[in-house]
Amino acid sequence: MPAGTGAAGKRLLQSILIPFAVLALWEGLSRAGVINPLILPSPSKVVIRWWAYLKPFQSYDPAQGPYLSWLVSGELLHDAAASLFRVFVGFFIGGGLGLGLGLLMGVSNTVYRLMNPLVQILRPIPPIAFIPLAILWFGLGNPPAFFLISLGAFFPILLNTIAGVRNVDSIYVRAARNLGAKGSVMFRRVILPAAAPHILTGVRVGYGVSFIVVIVAEMIAVNSGLGYRILEAREFFWPDKIIAGMITIGVIGLGIDTALNRLSNHLLRWHRSLESS
Amino acid sequence: MSAPQILAEAVNKVFRSPDGQEVVALRDIELAVEPGEFVCLLGPSGCGKSTLLNAIAGFSLPTSGRLVANGRAVVEPGPDRAMVFQEYALFPWMTVAKNVAFGLEIKGEPKETIDRKVGDLLQLLSLSEFANSFPKDLSGGMRQRVAIARVLALDSPILLMDEPFGALDALTRRNLQDEVLRIWTEFKKTILFVTHGIEESIYLADRVVVMTYRPGTVKTVVPITLRRPRDTASPEFNDIKRHLTDLVMEEQRRHEEDEIRKG
Numbered sequence: 001m002p003a004g005t006g007a008a009g010k011r012l013l014q015s016i017l018i019p020f021a022v023l024a025l026w027e028g029l030s031r032a033g034v035i036n037p038l039i040l041p042s043p044s045k046v047v048i049r050w051w052a053y054l055k056p057f058q059s060y061d062p063a064q065g066p067y068l069s070w071l072v073s074g075e076l077l078h079d080a081a082a083s084l085f086r087v088f089v090g091f092f093i094g095g096g097l098g099l100g101l102g103l104l105m106g107v108s109n110t111v112y113r114l115m116n117p118l119v120q121i122l123r124p125i126p127p128i129a130f131i132p133l134a135i136l137w138f139g140l141g142n143p144p145a146f147f148l149i150s151l152g153a154f155f156p157i158l159l160n161t162i163a164g165v166r167n168v169d170s171i172y173v174r175a176a177r178n179l180g181a182k183g184s185v186m187f188r189r190v191i192l193p194a195a196a197p198h199i200l201t202g203v204r205v206g207y208g209v210s211f212i213v214v215i216v217a218e219m220i221a222v223n224s225g226l227g228y229r230i231l232e233a234r235e236f237f238w239p240d241k242i243i244a245g246m247i248t249i250g251v252i253g254l255g256i257d258t259a260l261n262r263l264s265n266h267l268l269r270w271h272r273s274l275e276s277s
Numbered sequence: 278m279s280a281p282q283i284l285a286e287a288v289n290k291v292f293r294s295p296d297g298q299e300v301v302a303l304r305d306i307e308l309a310v311e312p313g314e315f316v317c318l319l320g321p322s323g324c325g326k327s328t329l330l331n332a333i334a335g336f337s338l339p340t341s342g343r344l345v346a347n348g349r350a351v352v353e354p355g356p357d358r359a360m361v362f363q364e365y366a367l368f369p370w371m372t373v374a375k376n377v378a379f380g381l382e383i384k385g386e387p388k389e390t391i392d393r394k395v396g397d398l399l400q401l402l403s404l405s406e407f408a409n410s411f412p413k414d415l416s417g418g419m420r421q422r423v424a425i426a427r428v429l430a431l432d433s434p435i436l437l438m439d440e441p442f443g444a445l446d447a448l449t450r451r452n453l454q455d456e457v458l459r460i461w462t463e464f465k466k467t468i469l470f471v472t473h474g475i476e477e478s479i480y481l482a483d484r485v486v487v488m489t490y491r492p493g494t495v496k497t498v499v500p501i502t503l504r505r506p507r508d509t510a511s512p513e514f515n516d517i518k519r520h521l522t523d524l525v526m527e528e529q530r531r532h533e534e535d536e537i538r539k540g
């Protein structure tokens with residue numbers, strides 16, 4: 001429909017208008033010398049710096065190794081890989097433990113009563129507040145980062161899993177019992193899928209917290225990764241690199257969040273509330 | 278003489294509410310449903326119809342008395358007393374075919390058998406083209422068809438149905454009533470069907486069990502001997518309807534007085 005295309009074009013225009021105007025204004029003010037470039041470099045400077053950050057250090061030399069490994073030899077990709085590696089390790093440790101304990105606490109009232117007080121005491125402490133202890137216990141490097149990131153993923157996934165399991169509509173359990181389901185079949189085929197919407201919410205929130213924590217942990221406990229790099233750039237007075245690093249963090253965060261969203265929508269394609277989306 | 282398919286003897290069920298008050302939901306229920314019989318439980322809201330059905334299904338056992346189904350005392354839920362719920366209770370995360378297959382998978386039947394039986398049942402209930410749909414994409418009537426297919430897969434001699442068509446529009450309801458009668462005849466099931474629809478009970482049942490309101494007891498049993506298919510507009514049908522309406526309204530009035538007293 002031509003009218004539909006026109007409306008879509010208008011919407012696209014509306015959505016890029018303000019960001020574009022801000023960038024143009026920012027660039028204009030920088031070039032006119034109104035903004036001190038040591039405080040806020042112009043967008044074009046940031047883009048140039050970002051490119052320098054991304055591209056390989058040396059020019060391609062076949063004697064040094066294959067083309068592909070040269071292509072990814074830039075600093076940015078190394079930093080991103082280091083940060084992502086930490087997020088994934090921490091997320092899987094913390095998320096796995098949160099899921100496991102959450103399922104136990106959801107299914108068993110005894111486990112719930114035993115564990116819940118401890119959970120309630122520890123839950124409000126932000127993972128960042130564990131930094132001093134993490135360094136005391138694990139020193140510097142990856143171990144404290146893994147610990148802090150795990151902690152960030154652990155609680156959202158734990159709490160959502162508990163809520164998901166405990167709120168399974170009893171009509172499903174009754175119908176399944178009527179069909180003869182018991183024990184592990186009941187758990188795998190009824191409780192778990194019924195709790196899945198909550199659990200996946202926990203996964204997304206937990207990932208979000210992990211991603212925050214990895215940047216903070218890298219600023220304090222490690223010498224690599226995107227968080228470390230932007231702090232390092234400040235020490236050298238490179239605001240363009242700080243912003244280039246921030247943009248990289250944003251793009252990666254958005255990418256993973258979009259992927260998780262897609263995955264969750266696919267897994268929950270049966271779910272009623274997704275009908276409209 | 279064959280033993281009844283479902284037997285309730287001196288069944289009582291007392292609920293205790295959180296504030297310590299006792300509600301006698303069922304008192305001294307005596308009921309025998311013969312194999313192949315279609316019995317409707319009729320009564321106003323709160324008279325204990327669901328309580329009795331849930332007791333027979335094994336979800337919530339009686340406080341005292343004896344319940345026997347298929348020759349065995351009822352102690353827990355099981356696929357020999359298949360239940361159709363008013364809320365459909367389909368598993369929304371399973372496709373239509375998976376919902377129907379679930380009971381067979383639990384029984385551990387081989388995959389080819391399951392596929393064949395599921396295919397046949399979907400055909401029987403005109404659901405074949407929805408095999409891979411999720412319940413959320415079906416209308417209420419279609420969902421209840423899936424729920425019926427799902428319990429038929431269990432091959433249970435007994436079907437317990439708790440106001441299965443209560444949420445459906447009149448035309449869909451008639452359609453499904455005919456479907457249930459067809460299945461009942463074809464598979465020789467014993468059906469215990471809860472309703473507060475007077476016409477529905479006369480249209481379906483061999484016998485209508487009218488219950489009293491608080492305590493829930495059996496008030497009267499009305500045999501319906503009209504030939505099927507029954508004509509809801511016939512004088513005989515309406516004679517019975519008038520008689521049953523009088524009986525149910527007495528209980529309905531007590532129900533309303535009770536509601537007013539509670540405020």
Ligand SMILES: Nc1ncnc2c1ncn2[C@@H]1O[C@H](COP(=O)(O)OP(=O)(O)OP(=O)(O)O)[C@@H](O)[C@H]1O
Pocket residue numbers: 292293294300301302320321322323324325326327328329473
């Ligand atoms: N779990 C329970 N705890 C306390 N009281 C209950 C419980 N379940 C049912 N009752 C009470 O027992 C009585 C019978 O309830 P029941 O659900 O069997 O009625 P019903 O005939 O199925 O009504 P409806 O037509 O509304 O479904 C009601 O007065 C109800 O309040």
Ligand SMILES: [Mg+2]
Pocket residue numbers: 326327328439
């Ligand atoms: Mg009821």
